[in-house]
Amino acid sequence: MDVKQLGEQILDECRQQGRAALETGISRPVPQIVDGRVHLAYLLYRSQVQPPYQKLYEPFARVVVDYPSGEIVDYQPLPTSDPVKVLGRYPHAAAAALPRVQWQGAWEELYQLYPDVIDAFAGHAKPGQRQQAARFRELFDLTMPPFLGAYYRAINPTFFDWLQQASLLA
Amino acid sequence: MRDTYETDQTEASASDGAKGYDRAALEATIKQAEPVKFGAADQMADTPMHTQGDAPDCLLQSARMAEHRQTGIDPGLEAFKDPAIEKGIYSPDKGTDLQSFSDVLNERPGIEARLDNASGPQDIKSALDNGDSVIAGVDSYEFYKDHYNLEPNSGGHAVVMTGAEQAPDGHWNFAVNDPNLEQPNLAVDGDRFLPAWEKTDRAMLTVSGKGGA
Numbered sequence: 001m002d003v004k005q006l007g008e009q010i011l012d013e014c015r016q017q018g019r020a021a022l023e024t025g026i027s028r029p030v031p032q033i034v035d036g037r038v039h040l041a042y043l044l045y046r047s048q049v050q051p052p053y054q055k056l057y058e059p060f061a062r063v064v065v066d067y068p069s070g071e072i073v074d075y076q077p078l079p080t081s082d083p084v085k086v087l088g089r090y091p092h093a094a095a096a097a098l099p100r101v102q103w104q105g106a107w108e109e110l111y112q113l114y115p116d117v118i119d120a121f122a123g124h125a126k127p128g129q130r131q132q133a134a135r136f137r138e139l140f141d142l143t144m145p146p147f148l149g150a151y152y153r154a155i156n157p158t159f160f161d162w163l164q165q166a167s168l169l170a
Numbered sequence: 171m172r173d174t175y176e177t178d179q180t181e182a183s184a185s186d187g188a189k190g191y192d193r194a195a196l197e198a199t200i201k202q203a204e205p206v207k208f209g210a211a212d213q214m215a216d217t218p219m220h221t222q223g224d225a226p227d228c229l230l231q232s233a234r235m236a237e238h239r240q241t242g243i244d245p246g247l248e249a250f251k252d253p254a255i256e257k258g259i260y261s262p263d264k265g266t267d268l269q270s271f272s273d274v275l276n277e278r279p280g281i282e283a284r285l286d287n288a289s290g291p292q293d294i295k296s297a298l299d300n301g302d303s304v305i306a307g308v309d310s311y312e313f314y315k316d317h318y319n320l321e322p323n324s325g326g327h328a329v330v331m332t333g334a335e336q337a338p339d340g341h342w343n344f345a346v347n348d349p350n351l352e353q354p355n356l357a358v359d360g361d362r363f364l365p366a367w368e369k370t371d372r373a374m375l376t377v378s379g380k381g382g383a
Contacts, residue, residue, distance in 0.1 A: 007323045008369065016269065022307065023226040023265030023325035046264055047325040048226055049310040051350055052193060054320045055224075060264065084263040091319040103319040143321070 001068040003029065003040075003114040010042060010065055010072065019061065019075060023048050027059070027148075028110070028140075030155040031067070031118045038067040038122050041155045046084065054090040059151055067118065088147035095143070110139040121162055134167035213298040214239060214332045215345065215355050220247075222349040226265035229305070229328040230254065231349040233275055233283075233377070236303035236330060240379035241280040250274055265325065268307055268373060281377050288372040291342045291364065295334040297376050304331040306346075307373030312366035326370055 007026050014020035025047025029040035041064045046057035058081060064074035095103060113136045120129045140163075144152065153160050217239040220231045230250045238244045254260030259270045268285070275283035288294065297304045311324040332355050333345035342360030367373075 004322065011323060012371075015267075018267060018269070021226070021261070021265035021325075022229055022268045022328065025310075025321065025325045026323045028323075046226060047310070047321065048265075049314055049318075049320060049324060049327060049350065050224070051314060052318045054310070054318070054324065056321070057263075080263070082263075090321050095319045098319060100316065100319060104315065107322050 001070070001115065002111075003118075004111040006040070006065070006067075006070055007042065009070060010063055011044075013072060014044065014061075014063065014075075019063075020044055021046075025056070026063075027152070028143075029065070029114070030152060030159055031121050032064075032156040032159065033122060038118060039073065040065045040067045040118075043078075043151060043155070045087075056087050056089065056145065056148065057084050058087060060084065062155065088145055090145060092145040092147075095145070106139050106143055110136065110143060113139070117163075120166065121159060130167060133163055137163050137167045213334070214301075214303055214330075217303065217330055217332050217347055217354070218244065219347050219352065219354040220244075220349065221352055225262055226325075227251065227260075228349040229266040229268060229271055230260065232305040232328040232330045232347075233271070233375075235347055235349075236283075236305060236375075236377035237275075237278060237281050239303050240377060243280075245278065249278065253277060266328075268326070268328075268370075268375075272375060275375070275377060280380055282380055283375055283377045285373070285375050288374040290372070291334060291336070291344075291360070291367075293372075293374060294331050294344075295336070297374075298331060298334055301379075303377040305329070305375040305377065306331055306363075306367055307370035307375075308363070308366035309369035310366075312369055313362065316362065328375075 007029065011020060011026040023046050024044050027043040029042050032039050032041055041062055043059035044061040044063060045059040048055045059078050060080050061078055062076045063072060065071065066073050113132055116132050117136045120126065120133065217235050220234045222228050222231045230247055233250045234245060234247055251260060254266065254274050257273065259274060260266045272283045272285045275281060294304050305328050308327050308329060310327045311320050311322045313327060314320055330347040331344060332347055336342050342364065344358045344360065344363050345355045346358050347354050348356055
């Protein structure tokens with residue numbers, strides 16, 4: 001399954017259901033295992049491009065999707081400030097430092113690694129897992145602005161602990 | 171333009187010299203660009219420009235531009251904002267529900283609007299040739315990604331189409347009023363516009379004047 005397209009599909013569904021506005025963006029997914037099934041959890045937040053920046057606001061909802069069927073299994077509104085607070089803006093320093101082609105390539109590679117990393121997190125070990133996990137972690141950190149780190153970790157700390165261990169194990 | 175936030179001290183700032191991330195320089199460059207007019211003389215290059223600020227009101231400002239062009243009178247932002255808030259279609263915290271927004275437009279006295287998923291760019295050209303205003307929904311990342319390092323799966327954006335033409339070789343060129351930028355009738359290559367439009371299933375809000383524009 002194309003994980004990037006899945007995110008677009010989920011965002012589109014949320015818009016159709018009135019749960020997301022035109023200006024809503026969707027995070028990359030964080031895997032979680034629930035009763036033996038793989039779920040992907042996303043954050044929804046206002047993501048507004050104001051050239052040359054992109055402002056990201058506090059997440060206002062968490063959407064959980066069954067993987068790989070792509071069916072939304074949970075939608076939870078999240079508490080936000082009133083008015084909702086700007087967390088920061090793209091590009092963060094690491095992103096601004098990369099040439100555009102390299103930046104876009106980093107995202108493509110990250111999404112291409114997702115299926116194997118999800119599979120490994122679900123317990124299906126494969127040769128080369130450590131290298132994949134290490135590269136995934138490197139790209140995830142590179143593309144994530146620091147101000148969103150705590151929000152991603154809060155979705156499922158177990159995944160990030162596993163990712164750290166998996167990328168270190170020889 | 172310089173913003174400071176409490177929690178983003180590690181991001182690139184407007185003053186740290188990161189190439190390509192200076193809002194003032196960007197605006198100066200755009201102002202030097204010559205406006206372009208594509209297509210037939212009766213296309214919509216004379217659409218008045220209304221820009222957005224920090225609020226997520228690109229669709230509201232686009233509607234304002236469309237009505238201004240169709241009626242010759244600037245209705246102001248509140249003409250769309252107040253009823254949209256009342257109907258739960260717009261929130262200053264989240265933005266605008268594109269699917270329902272035509273309801274707000276259709277309550278305006280001088281215009282009527284229709285939201286479609288267009289079959290292709292020819293629909294835009296036909297509407298402009300007909301004297302209608304066209305608001306297109308685009309994916310922000312796809313629309314701006316060749317100019318700035320942004321996050322994919324971003325929010326959407328609304329722009330007012332002011333020109334559309336197809337070259338003999340089949341290539342499309344467009345001109346837009348982008349509420350994010352002050353310069354009207356910015357040239358947008360089809361290779362940039364069409365993938366960004368495709369991501370919104372070619373969302374197209376056609377705004378017509380009642381009784382002829």
